Amino acid sequence: MAAARQFHAREGHLTVPRKHVEDVDGEPVGLGQFLNNARRRAATLSPQRRADLDALGMRW
Structure with a gap:
C-alpha cells in the first residue's frame, strides 16, 4: 500500500x-503487478484493503 x-x-x-x-525507501516494489x-x-x-485502494481511485 505504501x-x-x-x-x-x-x-x-x-x-x-x-x-x-x-521505489519505496530504497526497496523496489512491483506496484503494477x-x-x-x-x-x-x-x-x-x-x-x-479494498477501501484503501478505492480511496486512491483504484480502477477495478
Missing part, C-alpha cells in the same frame, strides 16, 4: 503500467 500511496501522491492517479516498479493481482482477486481482498 507504494500505491506514494505513486498516487506523485502522479495524482493510480493508473499504473503492469510492469511498473516503485500488485495492482493487477488485486484486480483479479478483488472478491477475496479484505474490506479494509
Whole structure:
C-alpha cells in the first residue's frame, strides 16, 4: 500500500503500467503487478484493503 500511496501522491492517479516498479525507501516494489493481482482477486481482498485502494481511485 505504501507504494500505491506514494505513486498516487506523485502522479495524482493510480493508473499504473503492469510492469511498473516503485521505489519505496530504497526497496523496489512491483506496484503494477500488485495492482493487477488485486484486480483479479478483488472478491477475496479484505474490506479494509479494498477501501484503501478505492480511496486512491483504484480502477477495478
